[in-house]
Amino acid sequence: MSSQSDAYLDGNAAAGELNRIFAFDITAAQGQCVRCGAKRHFAEAHLYVECPGIVARCPVCGQVLLRLVNAGKRLLLDLRGMAYLALSPSEFEDSGV
Numbered sequence: 743m744s745s746q747s748d749a750y751l752d753g754n755a756a757a758g759e760l761n762r763i764f765a766f767d768i769t770a771a772q773g774q775c776v777r778c779g780a781k782r783h784f785a786e787a788h789l790y791v792e793c794p795g796i797v798a799r800c801p802v803c804g805q806v807l808l809r810l811v812n813a814g815k816r817l818l819l820d821l822r823g824m825a826y827l828a829l830s831p832s833e834f835e836d837s838g839v
């Protein structure tokens with residue numbers, strides 16, 4: 743049984759907010775966690791929304807992969823938890839980029 747603070751959504755729930763920044767579907771991209779080296783699709787991340795903004799954590803080790811905060815007139819994006827984010831060309835074509 744999980745407590746309220748352990749509740750998270752999967753990374754797909756971040757698509758709406760992240761589409762404000764990225765011109766492609768980031769949930770289909772594959773990223774690597776800087777802490778444990780796990781390579782997963784962003785959609786597999788554990789997404790926490792009960793905070794000011796959104797926080798995506800590695801599903802393997804819990805490292806923060808991405809933070810997005812709406813700070814008034816600015817959106818602050820922190821991607822330090824990912825070594826890289828990789829997209830295949832077909833993902834660009836699907837999104838019309």
Ligand SMILES: [Zn+2]
Nearest residue numbers: 775778800803
């Ligand atoms: Zn990890």
